Amino acid sequence: MTQTTLPATSVGTSRWWQLFFGVVAMMAISSPQYVWALFTTDLTKALGATLPEVQVTFAILIVAQTFLSPFQGFLIDKFGPRMLLSAGAILTALSWVLASYATSVWGLYMTYGLLGGVGTGIIYVGVVGLMVQWFPDKRGFAVGMVAAGYGFGAILTTFAISSHIKSSGVSSTLMTFGLILGVVGFLAAQGMRRPKSDEVVELATRFKTASANRESGHGYKSSEMLKKPVFWLMFIMMTMMSTSGLMVISQMGAFAKDFGVHEAMVFGLAALPLALTIDRFANGLTRPFFGWVSDRIGRENTMFIAFGMEGVAMTLWLLTTHNPVLFVLLSGVVFFGWGEIFSLFPSILTDTFGTKHATTNYGFLYMAQGVGSVLGGPLAAMLHDATGSWTPVFATVICMDFLTALLAILILKPVRRKFLAKTKEDFSAGDVAVPAAS
Numbered sequence: 001m002t003q004t005t006l007p008a009t010s011v012g013t014s015r016w017w018q019l020f021f022g023v024v025a026m027m028a029i030s031s032p033q034y035v036w037a038l039f040t041t042d043l044t045k046a047l048g049a050t051l052p053e054v055q056v057t058f059a060i061l062i063v064a065q066t067f068l069s070p071f072q073g074f075l076i077d078k079f080g081p082r083m084l085l086s087a088g089a090i091l092t093a094l095s096w097v098l099a100s101y102a103t104s105v106w107g108l109y110m111t112y113g114l115l116g117g118v119g120t121g122i123i124y125v126g127v128v129g130l131m132v133q134w135f136p137d138k139r140g141f142a143v144g145m146v147a148a149g150y151g152f153g154a155i156l157t158t159f160a161i162s163s164h165i166k167s168s169g170v171s172s173t174l175m176t177f178g179l180i181l182g183v184v185g186f187l188a189a190q191g192m193r194r195p196k197s198d199e200v201v202e203l204a205t206r207f208k209t210a211s212a213n214r215e216s217g218h219g220y221k222s223s224e225m226l227k228k229p230v231f232w233l234m235f236i237m238m239t240m241m242s243t244s245g246l247m248v249i250s251q252m253g254a255f256a257k258d259f260g261v262h263e264a265m266v267f268g269l270a271a272l273p274l275a276l277t278i279d280r281f282a283n284g285l286t287r288p289f290f291g292w293v294s295d296r297i298g299r300e301n302t303m304f305i306a307f308g309m310e311g312v313a314m315t316l317w318l319l320t321t322h323n324p325v326l327f328v329l330l331s332g333v334v335f336f337g338w339g340e341i342f343s344l345f346p347s348i349l350t351d352t353f354g355t356k357h358a359t360t361n362y363g364f365l366y367m368a369q370g371v372g373s374v375l376g377g378p379l380a381a382m383l384h385d386a387t388g389s390w391t392p393v394f395a396t397v398i399c400m401d402f403l404t405a406l407l408a409i410l411i412l413k414p415v416r417r418k419f420l421a422k423t424k425e426d427f428s429a430g431d432v433a434v435p436a437a438s
Contacts, residue, residue: 008311011195011202016133018275022127022146025085027153027187029092029120031177032112033060034280035161042170053110054175055255056105057113057379058135064117066370072118073363076126085126085189085199091119093182100174112174123185124150125366126192129359132350133195139297139350140299144291144343151339157181218357218423222364230352230412230419235368238345239399241307243373243380244314245338247397248331250377252276255390256327264324271324276279278332283339291343299348300416303408304343310337311401318394352416374426 036058043054069072095116102108121217127146135142157177196201212337217287225231256272264271286306294302313333320326350358380393 011199011206015195015203018130018134019142019145021188022131022262023149023197024121025089025127025185025188025192026149027156027186028089028181029123029180030153031161032095032116032120032149032158033058033065034151035158036061038158038162038165039170039174043108043164046170047102047105047108053105054108057108059164059232060109062118062373063116063370064114064290065121065124066367066373068118069121069366070360070363072122073125073129073360074181074222074357076129077357079195081126081130081192082189085192087188088119088122088126089182089185089189091115091122092185093118093119093178093296096174096178096181100171100178100406118343119182120151123189125359125363128346129193129362130194131344132358132362133200133355134203136355138292138295140291140294140302140343140347141288142291144288144340147287147291147339147342148284150342151280151287153158155280156365173307185396212221218426219358221357225361226351226364228419231349231365233407233412233415234345234352235365237303237404237412238365238368239339239371239375240250241338241341242369243375244310244372244397244400245335246369246372246376247339247380247393248334248338250373251380251384251393252331252385253392254381256391258390259321259327261322261324261327263335264327266324266328271328272308275328275331279282279335282332282335286336286339287343290340291347294347298413299344299351300408300413303412304346304405306337306340307401307405307408308337310334311398311405313337314394314401316400317389318398321390332426334435348416 040054043049044051045056072084098111099108102111119127128143131142131146132139161173161177164176168176169368187378191396220228232281233399247278251263252275256275262272266274267410281393290302290306292303310333313330317330317334320330345365346362353361376397380397383393383396396409
């Protein structure tokens with residue numbers, strides 16, 4: 001029986017709609033992470049808690065979002081994206097609505113932290129998993145776009161939430177915006193689906209071309225993937241890069257103060273808020289940009305350039321710590337060299353292990369972000385406290401940047417080439433033909 005394929009124009013239109021819905025869904029779930037700082041002062045007063053106690057909520061949010069992602073990815077692969085992404089949107093909304101009634105830090109931990117981490121994690125992993133399936137030819141760009149949606153989304157809510165807190169209080173703000181973000185995420189989820197079997201064939205034959213990115217023709221299960229050394233090489237590399245960026249995100253206020261630039265004026269604006277604003281834009285723009293670059297020159301080559309650029313910027317940053325202008329400008333370069341990990345690693349993972357179990361597989365790799373949050377957060381702070389200086393902390397993450405760049409070009413590239421050649425040999429009758437190595 002001959003299988004009928006959809007017209008190329010139909011498949012082409014469908015995937016761009018999927019990208020649109022994916023960006024909207026990611027924008028809807030970005031606020032819990034990126035506007036958290038707006039709530040902390042009022043929450044400490046309302047709950048009669050200390051700032052460190054309240055900040056535990058944020059740690060729970062990130063840990064739940066990352067360490068539960070393999071299980072969340074498995075559920076999405078098993079039950080489909082629409083149901084699970086809808087559930088993720090509902091849980092995200094509930095996390096804020098219920099947090100508005102919290103009367104203790106434990107209530108905040110269970111609602112904003114745990115429920116929010118689970119809800120946002122489902123959508124993040126699910127959307128990334130769908131994009132790598134819909135865009136075999138533009139995988140880096142598509143993943144970069146939805147990742148940028150997550151980075152940029154809070155820009156639309158930051159000032160509105162800040163204003164609402166001042167006028168109506170933190171409880172009313174959590175209730176109102178929790179419902180708004182939940183509805184937006186839920187509606188976006190209704191339009192999302194994985195490619196049908198005939199669309200998979202159409203995508204493979206029409207849109208996927210032999211390129212700089214060698215691609216697997218076999219869809220590895222997570223149980224198979226976790227036995228492969230190339231996966232653990234990627235995991236270590238992503239952990240090191242996550243550590244580097246999250247150290248800056250979590251410690252920037254502290255080392256800006258120690259460097260004496262936190263109250264300086266640059267271009268008529270306070271240095272630290274200006275740096276944070278530039279960082280948010282750079283962190284968003286780099287994801288589709290370097291994803292697009294990697295579609296053309298290869299993932300490993302792009303990693304070498306981007307990670308090396310961050311290492312150079314971090315080195316210059318350390319050498320010019322007391323210059324407010326360079327502090328602001330180099331912070332943007334640092335984030336432009338870091339944020340692309342959220343487009344490059346999902347793309348290279350799917351290139352290597354196939355699309356069939358892409359969502360679950362990325363869930364396991366995304367755990368590296370959770371490990372990096374521990375290394376770059378409390379452990380980096382402990383290293384600073386033990387040495388009384390930020391120099392050892394910067395030196396450590398700079399070494400991680402350069403080491404990861406070298407691993408990409410010298411180790412990952414040849415190891416992955418051999419792995420894919422063996423995959424092609426072992427699964428010569430696989431689902432999709434493997435493009436010839438370039």
